Structures are given as structure tokens and as C-alpha cells.
Amino acid sequence: MDHDSAYNALSEASDDRRWAFGTGFEDPLAGVDASVPAGVAGPSLATYCLMLGDDALVFSHRLQEWLTRLPELEEEVAVANIALDLLGQARLLLARAGQADGSGRDEDAIAFFREPRQWRNVRLVEAADADFAQLVVRLLVFSTWRRAVLDRLQASSDPFLAAVAGKGVKELAYHRDFAAGWVVRLGDGTELSHRRTASALEAVWPLVDELFDAHPVEESLVGVAVVPTAVRAEFDEVIDAVLAAATLSRPRVARAGAVGGRAGRDGVHTEALGFLLAEMQSVARAHPGGRW
Amino acid sequence: MTYTSEGGHGAVPTAGVPTGAAPGAVGTDWPLYEVFIRSKRGLNHVHVGSVHAPDAEMALRHARDVYTRRNEGVSIWVVASADITASSPEEKDPFFSPSADKVYRHPTFYSIPDDVPHM
Numbered sequence: 493m494d495h496d497s498a499y500n501a502l503s504e505a506s507d508d509r510r511w512a513f514g515t516g517f518e519d520p521l522a523g524v525d526a527s528v529p530a531g532v533a534g535p536s537l538a539t540y541c542l543m544l545g546d547d548a549l550v551f552s553h554r555l556q557e558w559l560t561r562l563p564e565l566e567e568e569v570a571v572a573n574i575a576l577d578l579l580g581q582a583r584l585l586l587a588r589a590g591q592a593d594g595s596g597r598d599e600d601a602i603a604f605f606r607e608p609r610q611w612r613n614v615r616l617v618e619a620a621d622a623d624f625a626q627l628v629v630r631l632l633v634f635s636t637w638r639r640a641v642l643d644r645l646q647a648s649s650d651p652f653l654a655a656v657a658g659k660g661v662k663e664l665a666y667h668r669d670f671a672a673g674w675v676v677r678l679g680d681g682t683e684l685s686h687r688r689t690a691s692a693l694e695a696v697w698p699l700v701d702e703l704f705d706a707h708p709v710e711e712s713l714v715g716v717a718v719v720p721t722a723v724r725a726e727f728d729e730v731i732d733a734v735l736a737a738a739t740l741s742r743p744r745v746a747r748a749g750a751v752g753g754r755a756g757r758d759g760v761h762t763e764a765l766g767f768l769l770a771e772m773q774s775v776a777r778a779h780p781g782g783r784w
Numbered sequence: 785m786t787y788t789s790e791g792g793h794g795a796v797p798t799a800g801v802p803t804g805a806a807p808g809a810v811g812t813d814w815p816l817y818e819v820f821i822r823s824k825r826g827l828n829h830v831h832v833g834s835v836h837a838p839d840a841e842m843a844l845r846h847a848r849d850v851y852t853r854r855n856e857g858v859s860i861w862v863v864a865s866a867d868i869t870a871s872s873p874e875e876k877d878p879f880f881s882p883s884a885d886k887v888y889r890h891p892t893f894y895s896i897p898d899d900v901p902h903m
Contacts, residue, residue, distance in 0.1 A: 566836060
């Protein structure tokens with residue numbers, strides 16, 4: 493125990509004493525077989541990785557847009573942490589997609605050189621939040637759903653997906669906890685905060701049902717992918733408990749329309765995604781192959 | 785409602801939306817909490833800094849987000865800064881100088897058995 497410096501006391505004997513670099517980092521994919529399992533269709537696996545990866549990447553970008561705009565420094569760091577967690581999940585999944593489809597594209601090529609209709613994310617993550625209440629309500633919905641999906645994905649017969657899910661499920665448990673805490677505080681807070689949280693719920697809710705649509709790609713990957721219809725009951729149970737504590741109730745609003753039954757998972761998106769990608773991809777497209 | 789893309793950050797409402805709290809509804813500043821973290825092999829919690837939060841529960845979460853991002857800790861304590869009574873710099877001499885010349889108070893004049901840890 494080093495009593496001269498609190499920072500030294502936090503590091504381990506084996507560290508180089510630079511506390512800012514932390515201690516005992518782990519590689520979630522250490523020792524995991526990354527080859528595509530026998531009997532699994534590479535293109536389907538790649539599409540499934542894009543679905544999960546695009547959800548995380550687009551939502552991470554929306555969360556990053558909040559930085560410098562949040563009401564307190566501490567919330568700023570919290571949201572940055574959550575955005576980074578999701579970005580980390582997206583990087584693994586997009587890289588996996590480029591490997592599984594045989595194209596050999598890396599994560600950057602997939603993130604920065606696809607058109608909106610090639611993105612497979614759900615539409616929930618596309619819109620910019622109108623206020624802090626929408627941020628926490630959207631995050632509550634997203635993290636409750638995704639945590640339930642990744643929880644089941646830990647049992648995937650693809651060891652790579654299982655490892656990514658094992659890392660992500662703990663991260664999402666915290667995201668859900670963060671969001672639920674704020675929804676309860678705002679919902680059960682002042683008259684103004686209650687009203688704005690109820691409006692946020694109404695704004696986000698039309699996009700909730702889409703999260704639980706079974707997609708043919710998910711259904712074809714038996715034992716590998718999670719068909720999201722399976723997590724609806726858990727989602728409803730968690731959301732109802734949070735809303736009850738927040739003195740809110742599920743809004744009665746119609747589900748957002750689809751185009752011929754096709755929505756985000758098929759590349760049919762809201763207008764917001766185009767603007768988001770235009771900003772996110774602009775630097776990589778202006779300087780192809782650039783490094784810094 | 786007015787939206788702008790100020791700073792290139794996408795549509796953000798800047799006018800026509802209610803902002804701020806209702807008059808007198810909440811305070812403007814959150815109180816300060818001191819943060820103590822125990823590392824994986826550390827024996828005790830050490831003070832690392834402070835956070836603002838509306839209550840202790842949220843202070844704990846803020847501390848997690850601000851002070852354990854780089855894998856520093858396995859346990860966090862938070863305590864309201866207002867609840868800490870501290871010695872003042874003016875009291876430094878009467879408090880601490882009298883012990884400066886009493887080396888015999890250290891137990892180093894005894895031989896310590898090898899199997900006694902953490903001395």
C-alpha cells in the first residue's frame with residue numbers, strides 16, 4: 493500500500509504505475525474461434541452481424557451528438573461511456589460481417605461506405621432526441637430490448653457472437669440501469685418533468701413494435717441468432733415495472749408504418765438516417781484511406 | 785418548435801420548447817459528494833475526487849462513470865462533502881507537529897514475524 497499517492501495505491505504491483513492507463517484489462521475475444529462455424533451460411537451470418545452492429549453504431553452516434561449539451565458534467569461522462577460501449581460492440585460486429593460475407597471489408601469500409609438502404613438497423617435509433625427525456629426513454633427501450641437479446645445470444649452456437657454478447661450484456665445492464673433511474677426520477681419528479689417524459693414516451697413508442705419483428709435472416713440462423721419475438725415478454729415486464737415506478741403508463745399510439753411490410757431491418761429507414769450518415773461518413777469519404 | 789444544426793450536431797431544438805425548472809421547483813446546484821475507490825488488490829478505499837449529484841444513489845453512479853472508466857476499481861464509497869469534518873490548515877502545528885519528533889512511536893523497534901501481513 494502506497495500512502496504517498498492515492499493514484500499509486502489504486503494501481504497494481506505489476507503496472508507501470510501510470511494510473512490513468514488502468515489495471516488488468518481483458519480481451520473479451522481472447523481464445524475465441526473466429527472462423528464461421530460449419531453449416532452456417534456466411535451471408536446470413538454477415539447480415540445478422542450488420543443488424544446488431546448497425547443498431548449499436550447508429551445509436552452510439554446519436555448519443556455522441558449529446559456531448560457538450562448535457563445538463564451536468566457527470567451525465568456527460570455517463571452518456572459518453574454508454575456511446576463508447578456501443579461503439580465497441582459495433583466495431584466487433586461490423587468486422588465480423590466483413591469476414592463472414594467473404595468480402596474481406598474491414599469495419600471502416602462497412603461503416604463509412606454504405607448507402608442508407610444498405611443499413612440494417614431498427615428505426616428506433618435513427619431520430620435525434622428532442623430533449624433529455626427522449627434520450628433516457630429511447631435508451632431505456634433500446635437497452636432493455638438489446639440486453640434481453642444479447643442475454644440469449646450468449647448461448648449462440650457461434651462462439652464469436654456468444655463472446656460479443658457476453659461482453660455486451662453487462663454493458664447493457666448498466667445502460668438500462670442508468671436510463672431506468674432517470675425515467676423514474678423525471679416521471680415521478682415535477683409536473684413539468686412528468687409531462688415531458690410522457691411526451692417522450694409517446695414520441696418513441698411507435699417504433700417499439702418493430703424491435704420484436706422476426707426477420708427471415710434471424711429465423712434461418714437456427715441456434716446462432718436470437719429471434720426477437722422471444723424477448724417481448726421480458727421487455728414488457730421490465731418496462732412496465734419502470735413505468736409504474738415513474739407514475740407513467742404505456743402510451744396508446746399506433747405503430748409506425750412500414751413500406752410493404754419492410755422497415756429498418758430491410759434497409760427501409762426514416763429520413764433522419766440519411767442526414768446522420770452524411771455527417772458520420774463525410775470525413776472518411778473526403779479522405780478515402782486516410783489515417784491519423 | 786425551432787430546430788438548428790448548431791455546430792453540425794443535427795437537429796436540436798433551441799426555441800419554442802420549455803426549458804429550465806418551474807420556479808422554485810428544484811435547486812439550481814447539486815450538492816457535492818466525495819468519492820472513495822478500492823482497487824482490485826487494494827486493501828482500503830482511497831479518496832480520488834468528487835462528483836455532483838442530487839442524492840447518494842446517483843452520486844454512486846456518477847462516481848462509477850467518472851472515476852472507474854479505466855478499470856480502476858471494484859468498490860466505491862460516496863459521502864456527502866458536507867458530512868465531512870476536516871482539520872483546518874491553521875490547526876496544522878498544534879495538531880501534527882508534536883508527533884514529528886517521536887520516532888519511538890513506530891513499531892519498527894520490534895522484529896516482525898514473517899507471517900504477519902500488512903504491517
